[in-house]
Amino acid sequence: MKSYDELAKDQAQRESSLLSKLVAEAGIEELTNFEAGLSGRQSEILFKITTEMEDTQEALSQVEALAQRLRRHLDKLKKLHQTLSK
Numbered sequence: 001m002k003s004y005d006e007l008a009k010d011q012a013q014r015e016s017s018l019l020s021k022l023v024a025e026a027g028i029e030e031l032t033n034f035e036a037g038l039s040g041r042q043s044e045i046l047f048k049i050t051t052e053m054e055d056t057q058e059a060l061s062q063v064e065a066l067a068q069r070l071r072r073h074l075d076k077l078k079k080l081h082q083t084l085s086k
Contacts, residue, residue, distance in 0.1 A: 022031070
């Protein structure tokens with residue numbers, strides 16, 4: 001059984017070999033275009049995540065406000081119940 005260091009070294013060699021093949025086959029210009037495409041997708045994903053975070057925060061705020069209103073209503077009902085039970 002290979003040690004972790006040996007496995008990591010083998011993996012790094014395979015990745016390096018694959019990258020060399022990609023550079024040789026695709027050329028620098030295509031890799032640059034690929035990188036630009038990745039950058040654009042990253043920006044799009046970050047925008048979607050940010051929007052989802054904002055929507056979730058707004059929904060959470062609405063839920064918290066509703067919970068407060070329900071607590072106040074419950075307190076009023078308890079006081080009314082207590083008053084009428086006397």
